[in-house]
Amino acid sequence: MGGVSTVERVPKQDRSRATRQRLLEAAVACLAEHGWAGSTVSVVAERAGVSRGAAQHHFPTREDLFTAAVEYVAEERSTAIRALFPRGAADRRAVVAALVDLYTGPLFRAALHLWVAASNEDQLRPRVTELEARVGRETHRIAVDLLGADESRPGVRETVQGLLDMARGLGLANLLTDDAGRRQPVVAQWAALLEQTLD
Amino acid sequence: MGGVSTVERVPKQDRSRATRQRLLEAAVACLAEHGWAGSTVSVVAERAGVSRGAAQHHFPTREDLFTAAVEYVAEERSTAIRALFPRGAADRRAVVAALVDLYTGPLFRAALHLWVAASNEDQLRPRVTELEARVGRETHRIAVDLLGADESRPGVRETVQGLLDMARGLGLANLLTDDAGRRQPVVAQWAALLEQTLD
Secondary structure, three states: OOHHHHHHHHHHHHHHHHHHHHHHHHHHHHHHHHOOOOOOHHHHHHHHOOOHHHHHHHOOOHHHHHHHHHHHHHHHHHHHHHHHOOOOOOOHHHHHHHHHHOOOOHHHHHHHHHHHHHOOOOOOHHHHHHHHHHHHHHHHHHHHHHHOOOOOOOOHHHHHHHHHHHHHHHHHHOOOOOOHHHHHHHHHHHHHHHHHHHO | OOHHHHHHHHHHHHHHHHHHHHHHHHHHHHHHHHOOOOOOHHHHHHHHOOOHHHHHHHOOOHHHHHHHHHHHHHHHHHHHHHHHOOOOOOOHHHHHHHHHHOOOOHHHHHHHHHHHHHOOOOOOHHHHHHHHHHHHHHHHHHHHHHHOOOOOOOOHHHHHHHHHHHHHHHHHHOOOOOOHHHHHHHHHHHHHHHHHHHO
Protein backbone atom coordinates (compact mmCIF):
# COMPACT_ATOMS: atom_id res chain seq x y z
CA MET A 1 0.00 0.00 0.00
CA GLY A 2 1.15 3.55 -0.77
CA GLY A 3 1.14 6.78 1.16
CA VAL A 4 -2.49 7.64 0.53
CA SER A 5 -3.98 4.51 2.09
CA THR A 6 -1.72 4.96 5.13
CA VAL A 7 -3.12 8.44 5.56
CA GLU A 8 -6.65 7.06 5.32
CA ARG A 9 -5.98 4.21 7.72
CA VAL A 10 -5.14 6.45 10.68
CA PRO A 11 -8.47 8.26 10.97
CA LYS A 12 -10.27 4.92 10.53
CA GLN A 13 -8.33 3.46 13.47
CA ASP A 14 -9.15 6.59 15.47
CA ARG A 15 -12.83 6.19 14.67
CA SER A 16 -12.70 2.54 15.67
CA ARG A 17 -10.99 3.40 18.95
CA ALA A 18 -13.52 6.13 19.67
CA THR A 19 -16.40 3.71 19.03
CA ARG A 20 -14.81 1.17 21.35
CA GLN A 21 -14.44 3.77 24.11
CA ARG A 22 -18.03 4.94 23.72
CA LEU A 23 -19.19 1.33 24.04
CA LEU A 24 -17.07 0.71 27.15
CA GLU A 25 -18.26 3.86 28.88
CA ALA A 26 -21.89 3.14 28.00
CA ALA A 27 -21.49 -0.42 29.29
CA VAL A 28 -20.27 0.71 32.72
CA ALA A 29 -23.05 3.30 32.99
CA CYS A 30 -25.64 0.70 31.96
CA LEU A 31 -24.37 -1.87 34.47
CA ALA A 32 -24.35 0.73 37.27
CA GLU A 33 -27.90 1.86 36.50
CA HIS A 34 -29.68 -1.32 35.46
CA GLY A 35 -27.62 -4.19 36.86
CA TRP A 36 -26.53 -7.31 35.01
CA ALA A 37 -30.05 -8.47 34.15
CA GLY A 38 -30.77 -5.18 32.36
CA SER A 39 -27.41 -4.99 30.59
CA THR A 40 -27.11 -6.50 27.11
CA VAL A 41 -24.95 -5.70 24.08
CA SER A 42 -28.03 -4.27 22.30
CA VAL A 43 -28.93 -1.90 25.15
CA VAL A 44 -25.35 -0.66 25.34
CA ALA A 45 -25.03 -0.26 21.56
CA GLU A 46 -28.16 1.88 21.51
CA ARG A 47 -26.96 3.97 24.44
CA ALA A 48 -23.60 4.52 22.72
CA GLY A 49 -25.25 5.37 19.38
CA VAL A 50 -23.52 2.44 17.67
CA SER A 51 -25.12 -0.27 15.50
CA ARG A 52 -25.52 -3.70 17.07
CA GLY A 53 -23.27 -5.15 14.33
CA ALA A 54 -20.48 -2.68 15.08
CA ALA A 55 -20.80 -3.42 18.80
CA GLN A 56 -20.51 -7.15 18.14
CA HIS A 57 -17.52 -6.58 15.91
CA HIS A 58 -15.73 -5.05 18.90
CA PHE A 59 -17.19 -7.39 21.54
CA PRO A 60 -18.46 -10.74 20.27
CA THR A 61 -20.15 -11.68 23.58
CA ARG A 62 -21.89 -9.95 26.45
CA GLU A 63 -19.16 -11.22 28.81
CA ASP A 64 -16.47 -9.70 26.56
CA LEU A 65 -18.15 -6.31 26.60
CA PHE A 66 -18.81 -5.98 30.31
CA THR A 67 -15.54 -7.39 31.63
CA ALA A 68 -13.63 -5.15 29.17
CA ALA A 69 -15.73 -2.18 30.28
CA VAL A 70 -15.04 -2.63 33.99
CA GLU A 71 -11.33 -3.14 33.26
CA TYR A 72 -11.16 -0.08 31.01
CA VAL A 73 -12.82 2.23 33.50
CA ALA A 74 -10.72 0.82 36.35
CA GLU A 75 -7.58 1.67 34.34
CA GLU A 76 -8.89 5.17 33.67
CA ARG A 77 -9.50 5.65 37.39
CA SER A 78 -6.02 4.33 38.24
CA THR A 79 -4.41 6.79 35.86
CA ALA A 80 -6.53 9.62 37.26
CA ILE A 81 -5.69 8.89 40.91
CA ARG A 82 -1.96 8.68 40.14
CA ALA A 83 -2.21 12.02 38.31
CA LEU A 84 -3.84 13.59 41.40
CA PHE A 85 -0.71 12.89 43.47
CA PRO A 86 2.23 13.26 41.09
CA ARG A 87 4.76 13.46 43.93
CA GLY A 88 3.49 10.54 46.00
CA ALA A 89 2.92 10.62 49.76
CA ALA A 90 2.44 14.37 50.17
CA ASP A 91 -0.76 14.23 52.19
CA ARG A 92 -1.69 10.73 53.31
CA ARG A 93 -5.19 11.70 54.47
CA ALA A 94 -5.93 13.07 51.00
CA VAL A 95 -4.59 9.85 49.45
CA VAL A 96 -6.82 7.74 51.72
CA ALA A 97 -9.85 9.88 50.82
CA ALA A 98 -9.09 9.50 47.08
CA LEU A 99 -8.69 5.72 47.46
CA VAL A 100 -12.04 5.48 49.25
CA ASP A 101 -13.61 7.56 46.46
CA LEU A 102 -12.67 4.77 44.02
CA TYR A 103 -15.30 2.63 45.75
CA THR A 104 -18.20 5.03 46.01
CA GLY A 105 -18.87 5.96 42.38
CA PRO A 106 -20.50 4.37 39.34
CA LEU A 107 -17.45 2.19 38.56
CA PHE A 108 -17.73 0.39 41.89
CA ARG A 109 -21.47 0.04 41.42
CA ALA A 110 -20.92 -1.48 37.96
CA ALA A 111 -18.18 -3.80 39.23
CA LEU A 112 -20.41 -4.90 42.12
CA HIS A 113 -23.20 -5.91 39.73
CA LEU A 114 -20.68 -7.86 37.65
CA TRP A 115 -19.20 -9.64 40.70
CA VAL A 116 -22.58 -10.58 42.10
CA ALA A 117 -23.78 -11.84 38.70
CA ALA A 118 -20.54 -13.82 38.35
CA SER A 119 -21.18 -15.58 41.65
CA ASN A 120 -24.20 -17.32 40.07
CA GLU A 121 -23.12 -17.59 36.42
CA ASP A 122 -20.55 -20.15 35.42
CA GLN A 123 -19.77 -18.41 32.13
CA LEU A 124 -18.91 -15.17 33.87
CA ARG A 125 -17.19 -16.36 37.05
CA PRO A 126 -13.66 -17.24 35.81
CA ARG A 127 -13.35 -14.03 33.82
CA VAL A 128 -14.55 -11.79 36.62
CA THR A 129 -12.39 -13.63 39.18
CA GLU A 130 -9.33 -13.00 37.03
CA LEU A 131 -10.33 -9.38 36.41
CA GLU A 132 -10.95 -8.74 40.13
CA ALA A 133 -7.50 -10.13 41.00
CA ARG A 134 -5.80 -7.94 38.39
CA VAL A 135 -7.65 -4.76 39.37
CA GLY A 136 -7.10 -5.55 43.07
CA ARG A 137 -3.34 -5.95 42.60
CA GLU A 138 -3.13 -2.67 40.69
CA THR A 139 -5.14 -0.79 43.33
CA HIS A 140 -2.89 -2.21 46.05
CA ARG A 141 0.22 -1.08 44.11
CA ILE A 142 -1.21 2.44 43.75
CA ALA A 143 -2.05 2.59 47.46
CA VAL A 144 1.46 1.48 48.46
CA ASP A 145 3.11 3.99 46.09
CA LEU A 146 0.94 6.98 46.97
CA LEU A 147 1.02 6.32 50.71
CA GLY A 148 4.79 5.78 50.63
CA ALA A 149 4.24 2.51 52.51
CA ASP A 150 7.30 0.38 53.23
CA GLU A 151 5.95 -3.14 52.90
CA SER A 152 9.15 -4.70 54.22
CA ARG A 153 8.12 -3.52 57.70
CA PRO A 154 5.89 -5.92 59.67
CA GLY A 155 2.18 -5.19 59.49
CA VAL A 156 2.39 -2.55 56.77
CA ARG A 157 1.20 -4.73 53.90
CA GLU A 158 -1.77 -5.99 55.95
CA THR A 159 -2.64 -2.47 57.07
CA VAL A 160 -2.83 -1.24 53.48
CA GLN A 161 -4.87 -4.29 52.45
CA GLY A 162 -7.25 -3.71 55.36
CA LEU A 163 -7.67 -0.11 54.29
CA LEU A 164 -8.73 -1.21 50.81
CA ASP A 165 -11.08 -3.82 52.31
CA MET A 166 -12.61 -1.09 54.43
CA ALA A 167 -12.97 1.11 51.34
CA ARG A 168 -14.79 -1.75 49.58
CA GLY A 169 -17.11 -2.16 52.56
CA LEU A 170 -17.79 1.59 52.61
CA GLY A 171 -18.67 1.36 48.91
CA LEU A 172 -21.21 -1.33 49.68
CA ALA A 173 -22.68 0.75 52.51
CA ASN A 174 -23.14 3.57 49.98
CA LEU A 175 -25.13 1.44 47.53
CA LEU A 176 -28.68 2.18 48.68
CA THR A 177 -28.28 5.48 50.50
CA ASP A 178 -25.85 8.39 50.51
CA ASP A 179 -23.56 7.31 53.34
CA ALA A 180 -21.06 10.23 53.09
CA GLY A 181 -22.00 11.74 56.47
CA ARG A 182 -21.23 8.53 58.36
CA ARG A 183 -18.29 7.63 56.13
CA GLN A 184 -16.13 10.74 56.54
CA PRO A 185 -15.34 10.46 60.29
CA VAL A 186 -14.75 6.70 59.91
CA VAL A 187 -12.23 7.33 57.12
CA ALA A 188 -10.55 10.12 59.11
CA GLN A 189 -10.15 7.88 62.14
CA TRP A 190 -8.69 4.93 60.22
CA ALA A 191 -6.43 7.23 58.22
CA ALA A 192 -4.99 8.36 61.57
CA LEU A 193 -4.47 4.72 62.67
CA LEU A 194 -2.86 3.98 59.30
CA GLU A 195 -0.43 6.89 59.68
CA GLN A 196 0.69 5.56 63.08
CA THR A 197 1.52 2.22 61.48
CA LEU A 198 3.28 3.65 58.43
CA ASP A 199 5.48 6.11 60.33
CA MET B 1 -63.80 -22.35 73.38
CA GLY B 2 -63.07 -25.03 76.00
CA GLY B 3 -59.91 -26.73 77.18
CA VAL B 4 -59.75 -29.23 74.35
CA SER B 5 -59.52 -26.66 71.58
CA THR B 6 -56.81 -24.78 73.54
CA VAL B 7 -54.80 -28.00 73.70
CA GLU B 8 -55.23 -28.46 69.97
CA ARG B 9 -54.34 -24.84 69.17
CA VAL B 10 -50.86 -25.03 70.63
CA PRO B 11 -49.45 -27.72 68.34
CA LYS B 12 -51.07 -25.98 65.37
CA GLN B 13 -49.24 -22.76 66.23
CA ASP B 14 -46.05 -24.76 66.59
CA ARG B 15 -46.57 -26.29 63.15
CA SER B 16 -47.20 -22.87 61.67
CA ARG B 17 -44.05 -21.48 63.28
CA ALA B 18 -42.02 -24.45 62.06
CA THR B 19 -43.33 -23.94 58.52
CA ARG B 20 -42.44 -20.26 58.68
CA GLN B 21 -38.90 -21.04 59.85
CA ARG B 22 -38.41 -23.64 57.12
CA LEU B 23 -39.50 -21.07 54.52
CA LEU B 24 -37.17 -18.39 55.91
CA GLU B 25 -34.17 -20.70 55.99
CA ALA B 26 -34.89 -22.01 52.50
CA ALA B 27 -35.25 -18.43 51.25
CA VAL B 28 -31.81 -17.41 52.52
CA ALA B 29 -30.19 -20.54 51.08
CA CYS B 30 -31.95 -19.96 47.74
CA LEU B 31 -30.87 -16.31 47.58
CA ALA B 32 -27.27 -17.21 48.44
CA GLU B 33 -27.12 -19.93 45.78
CA HIS B 34 -29.20 -18.54 42.94
CA GLY B 35 -29.34 -14.78 43.46
CA TRP B 36 -32.42 -12.58 43.29
CA ALA B 37 -33.32 -13.47 39.71
CA GLY B 38 -33.50 -17.17 40.59
CA SER B 39 -35.36 -16.66 43.87
CA THR B 40 -39.16 -16.78 43.81
CA VAL B 41 -41.79 -17.80 46.37
CA SER B 42 -42.47 -20.98 44.35
CA VAL B 43 -38.84 -22.07 44.27
CA VAL B 44 -38.51 -21.49 48.02
CA ALA B 45 -41.79 -23.28 48.81
CA GLU B 46 -40.63 -26.33 46.88
CA ARG B 47 -37.23 -26.28 48.58
CA ALA B 48 -38.91 -26.04 52.01
CA GLY B 49 -41.41 -28.83 51.18
CA VAL B 50 -44.34 -26.45 51.68
CA SER B 51 -47.25 -25.83 49.30
CA ARG B 52 -47.21 -22.59 47.34
CA GLY B 53 -50.52 -21.62 48.99
CA ALA B 54 -49.14 -22.14 52.48
CA ALA B 55 -46.03 -20.11 51.56
CA GLN B 56 -48.20 -17.27 50.31
CA HIS B 57 -50.31 -17.41 53.45
CA HIS B 58 -47.15 -16.64 55.45
CA PHE B 59 -45.58 -14.26 52.92
CA PRO B 60 -47.98 -12.62 50.47
CA THR B 61 -45.22 -11.19 48.25
CA ARG B 62 -41.73 -12.12 47.14
CA GLU B 63 -40.41 -8.96 48.87
CA ASP B 64 -42.09 -10.01 52.15
CA LEU B 65 -40.48 -13.44 52.04
CA PHE B 66 -36.92 -12.41 51.24
CA THR B 67 -36.66 -9.35 53.50
CA ALA B 68 -38.14 -11.39 56.38
CA ALA B 69 -35.69 -14.20 55.64
CA VAL B 70 -32.59 -12.01 55.74
CA GLU B 71 -33.85 -10.37 58.94
CA TYR B 72 -34.64 -13.71 60.59
CA VAL B 73 -31.24 -15.21 59.83
CA ALA B 74 -29.48 -12.01 60.88
CA GLU B 75 -31.26 -12.22 64.24
CA GLU B 76 -30.28 -15.88 64.60
CA ARG B 77 -26.66 -14.96 63.91
CA SER B 78 -26.80 -12.08 66.42
CA THR B 79 -28.09 -14.40 69.12
CA ALA B 80 -25.42 -16.97 68.28
CA ILE B 81 -22.53 -14.51 68.41
CA ARG B 82 -23.70 -13.10 71.75
CA ALA B 83 -23.94 -16.65 73.09
CA LEU B 84 -20.33 -17.31 72.01
CA PHE B 85 -19.06 -14.57 74.36
CA PRO B 86 -21.37 -14.64 77.38
CA ARG B 87 -18.98 -12.57 79.48
CA GLY B 88 -18.19 -9.86 76.89
CA ALA B 89 -14.71 -8.60 76.10
CA ALA B 90 -12.73 -11.64 77.21
CA ASP B 91 -10.62 -12.00 74.08
CA ARG B 92 -10.97 -9.11 71.66
CA ARG B 93 -9.17 -10.86 68.79
CA ALA B 94 -11.64 -13.72 69.02
CA VAL B 95 -14.53 -11.22 69.02
CA VAL B 96 -13.12 -9.50 65.91
CA ALA B 97 -12.74 -12.88 64.16
CA ALA B 98 -16.34 -13.82 65.02
CA LEU B 99 -17.61 -10.45 63.76
CA VAL B 100 -15.75 -10.90 60.46
CA ASP B 101 -17.24 -14.40 60.18
CA LEU B 102 -20.71 -12.78 60.08
CA TYR B 103 -19.77 -11.41 56.66
CA THR B 104 -18.22 -14.45 55.02
CA GLY B 105 -21.03 -17.01 55.13
CA PRO B 106 -24.28 -17.68 53.26
CA LEU B 107 -26.21 -14.98 55.18
CA PHE B 108 -23.92 -12.25 53.87
CA ARG B 109 -24.09 -13.72 50.38
CA ALA B 110 -27.91 -13.71 50.54
CA ALA B 111 -28.01 -10.17 51.93
CA LEU B 112 -25.64 -9.01 49.21
CA HIS B 113 -27.92 -10.37 46.48
CA LEU B 114 -30.86 -8.61 48.12
CA TRP B 115 -29.00 -5.27 48.43
CA VAL B 116 -27.79 -5.34 44.86
CA ALA B 117 -31.25 -6.23 43.55
CA ALA B 118 -32.73 -3.44 45.68
CA SER B 119 -30.42 -0.89 44.06
CA ASN B 120 -32.25 -1.43 40.75
CA GLU B 121 -35.77 -2.30 41.94
CA ASP B 122 -38.02 0.43 43.28
CA GLN B 123 -40.34 -2.03 45.00
CA LEU B 124 -37.52 -3.55 46.99
CA ARG B 125 -35.31 -0.53 47.76
CA PRO B 126 -37.15 1.14 50.68
CA ARG B 127 -37.65 -2.17 52.49
CA VAL B 128 -34.06 -3.29 52.09
CA THR B 129 -32.73 0.15 53.04
CA GLU B 130 -34.74 0.02 56.25
CA LEU B 131 -33.69 -3.58 56.93
CA GLU B 132 -30.02 -2.80 56.31
CA ALA B 133 -30.15 0.13 58.75
CA ARG B 134 -31.79 -2.02 61.45
CA VAL B 135 -29.38 -4.95 61.03
CA GLY B 136 -26.43 -2.55 60.87
CA ARG B 137 -27.42 -0.85 64.14
CA GLU B 138 -27.80 -4.21 65.87
CA THR B 139 -24.42 -5.45 64.61
CA HIS B 140 -22.79 -2.23 65.80
CA ARG B 141 -24.40 -2.65 69.25
CA ILE B 142 -23.11 -6.24 69.47
CA ALA B 143 -19.61 -5.16 68.45
CA VAL B 144 -19.55 -2.38 71.07
CA ASP B 145 -20.80 -4.71 73.81
CA LEU B 146 -18.55 -7.66 73.04
CA LEU B 147 -15.44 -5.52 72.50
CA GLY B 148 -16.14 -3.55 75.68
CA ALA B 149 -15.77 -0.34 73.66
CA ASP B 150 -16.33 2.94 75.48
CA GLU B 151 -17.97 5.09 72.81
CA SER B 152 -17.78 8.20 74.94
CA ARG B 153 -14.03 8.31 74.20
CA PRO B 154 -13.03 10.15 71.01
CA GLY B 155 -12.48 7.96 67.94
CA VAL B 156 -13.84 4.77 69.52
CA ARG B 157 -17.20 4.82 67.73
CA GLU B 158 -15.56 5.47 64.35
CA THR B 159 -12.98 2.75 64.98
CA VAL B 160 -15.69 0.15 65.62
CA GLN B 161 -17.65 1.31 62.57
CA GLY B 162 -14.54 1.10 60.39
CA LEU B 163 -13.95 -2.44 61.63
CA LEU B 164 -17.45 -3.47 60.52
CA ASP B 165 -16.94 -1.71 57.18
CA MET B 166 -13.74 -3.69 56.73
CA ALA B 167 -15.58 -6.90 57.61
CA ARG B 168 -18.17 -6.07 54.93
CA GLY B 169 -15.40 -5.45 52.38
CA LEU B 170 -13.76 -8.74 53.33
CA GLY B 171 -17.09 -10.47 52.77
CA LEU B 172 -17.24 -9.04 49.28
CA ALA B 173 -13.66 -10.16 48.57
CA ASN B 174 -14.74 -13.68 49.55
CA LEU B 175 -17.63 -13.82 47.10
CA LEU B 176 -15.92 -15.40 44.08
CA THR B 177 -12.93 -17.14 45.67
CA ASP B 178 -11.97 -18.47 49.09
CA ASP B 179 -10.11 -15.47 50.46
CA ALA B 180 -9.38 -16.88 53.96
CA GLY B 181 -5.60 -17.08 53.46
CA ARG B 182 -5.30 -13.39 52.64
CA ARG B 183 -8.01 -12.38 55.12
CA GLN B 184 -6.54 -13.80 58.33
CA PRO B 185 -3.38 -11.66 58.59
CA VAL B 186 -5.37 -8.55 57.58
CA VAL B 187 -7.89 -9.19 60.36
CA ALA B 188 -5.10 -9.87 62.88
CA GLN B 189 -3.38 -6.59 62.01
CA TRP B 190 -6.57 -4.52 62.22
CA ALA B 191 -7.56 -6.21 65.46
CA ALA B 192 -4.20 -5.04 66.88
CA LEU B 193 -4.83 -1.46 65.70
CA LEU B 194 -8.32 -1.62 67.20
CA GLU B 195 -6.96 -2.78 70.57
CA GLN B 196 -4.58 0.21 70.69
CA THR B 197 -7.53 2.56 70.26
CA LEU B 198 -9.83 0.81 72.72
CA ASP B 199 -7.29 0.54 75.56
